[in-house]
Amino acid sequence: MSLLVIGSTGTLGRQIVKKALNDGFQVKCLVRNFRKAAFLKEWGAELIYGDLTLTETIPVALHDITAIIDSSTTRINDLYNINEIDLKAKYILIEAAIKAKIKRYIFFSILNSYDYTNIPLVKLKLLIQKRLKKSKINYTIFNLSGFFQGIIPQYAVPILDDKSIWITNKLYSISYINTQDIAKVTIKSLSVTQFQKKILPLLGNESWNSFEIVELCEKISGKNAKITKIGINLLKLIRYITKFFQWTWNISERLSFIEILSKQSNYNISIKEILYILKIEPIEIESLEIYLSEYFEKIMTKLKEVKYEINNNNINQIDF
Known part of the structure; x- marks a missing residue:
């Protein structure tokens, strides 16, 4: 089976490419910048120039593609062009896939997305989802919650840098998952007929709220976090104000994601049935504790190495 991965240089896309190559698939990556995607070629993927805006x-x-895995998303600094560019491009991609007789089409959306239809990016994904459901393509749509990788800049890095972690006053839990595990499930699902024309949740085994993640980071790193709380209503007010000025539109649209934080959603959805069909044991899905432990261990080791090198250089510079 030959795969075309869209969004292959992204956080999720690169893991999908790596897993597919390791499992023996022929992988082609649609890329705009060959230099930026050079590491994918080194892994064994074929790079094809393409741009969803063109x-x-x-x-x-x-050409010669069996399945499409679309892990691309709108660039955060271009949210106001999604209707003009991304939606049109995704519709054309789906139509081209139909004409090319693509056998499988995998798309990623957001868990409980129907609760957040006021968010432009979520609305975009729902429209694409609707178009896929109307098509005759054997699609699979995975609804995601949050990535482990997103926790690093939000929680881990501020703790290491002695900077504040901004937390809202709402404590709703999210079932974070490692992108490597998403890639594992995605590639295995290609050969499973039960997943055709299905919308499935894909999330971790455990839910975490912000304070629980902070406590976990503190425990593993041995450092105390500086926490700054901000109210949901204040963020909503800022979003309302920024909507009035064109130069702050992108800020407004980024703040629209606070709606996810201001609603209690059902994240207690089990993926055990999905894992059972794919013959993946729940224990194979990495836990947040293990992920963060490995991250902090690598960082602490690197810091010790840097400190050792600095001390050695200082000693060598002393004039005896």
């Missing part, structure tokens, strides 16, 4: 490049990229 729709004429899409059909050519589907």
Whole structure:
């Protein structure tokens, strides 16, 4: 089976490419910048020039492709162009896939997305999802919650840098999952007919709220966190104000994601049935504790090495 991965240089996309190559798939990556994607070629993937904003490049990229895995998303600094660019491009991609007789199409959306239809990016994903459901393509849509990788800049890095961690006054839990595990499930699902024309949740085995994550980071790193609380209503007010000025539109749209924090959602969805079908044991899905422990261990080891090198250099510079 030959795969075309879209969004292959992203946090999730690169893990999908790596897993697919390791499992023996022929992988092609649609990329805009060959230099930025050079590491994918080194792994063994074939790079194909394409840009979703240049729709004429899409059909050519589907030559000899069996399945499409779309892990791309709107660039955070371009949220106001999603209707003009991303939605149109994704529709054309789906139509091209139909004409090319693509056998599988995998798309990633957001868990409980129907609760957040006021968020432009979520609305975009729902429209794409609706188009896939109307098509005759054997699609699989995985609804995601949050990535382990997103926790690092939000919680771990501020603790290491002695900077404040900004936390809202709402304590709702999210079932974070490692992108490597998402990739594992995604690639295995390609050969499972039960997942065709299905929308499935894909999340971790345990839910965490902000304070629980902070406590975990403190325990593993041995450092105390500086916490700054901010109210949901204040964030909503800032979003309301920024909507009035074109130069602050992108700020407003980023703040729209606070709606996810201001609603209690059902994240207690089990993926045991999915794992059972894929013959993956729940224990194979990495826990947040293990992920953060490995991260802090690597960072602490690196810091010790740097400190050792600095001390040695200082000693060598002393004039005896």
